[in-house]
Amino acid sequence: MSSSVNYDDQEPLTSSVKPLTDAVITVRVIKSFPYRNVKNIIFKGYNLREKTVQDLLDDSLSHIKSNGTFRALRNVDYDTLKIYTHAHGSKTVNLIVNFDHDDDWVLQDGSKKLVDCDIENETEISLFNMQAYQEYKANPKEKWL
Helix, strand or coil, X not given: CCCXXXXXXXXXXXXXXXXXXXXXXXXXXXXXXXXXXXXXXXXEEECCCCCEHHHHHHHHXXXXXXXXXXXXXXXXXXXXXXXXXXXXXXXXXXCCCCCCCHHHHECCCCCCEHHHXXXXXXXXXXXXXXXHHHHHHHCCCCCCC
16 A cells, blocks of 8 residues: 655745744854854844844844853954855855855845845854954965964
8 A cells, every 4th residue: 555645734845935034044153264263153033024134243242242152252353244155055165254245245234134135044144353354365374273
């Protein structure tokens, strides 16, 4: 006897159907570009329709200050958010940061809603210091301890 599966009753397999009011966002906190020091913050149930770029920055900084596992990352002046990759999109060859799209993927307007910045469920966003980013981009050499 064969059993049939009704795919209409199953949860969708893509992330694009998750409501914008209940997204999962990964913030990649970059302490050092040359040494590739990165630690992720995963925000679950994040409301992309209501939250602004400034809200995401504030929520990320608050998490860094209050979570003990981020103690080693607290000595950086994080001031910039930039999209690293969109869900199901191609990733950059650079494992630390996306050098492309500086004009449109750097989130500069703090009052702009995340949904209006092309942020969707499962988007990865880098958080870093802009001066350190520009120095690394001018001379992208990796160092090892």
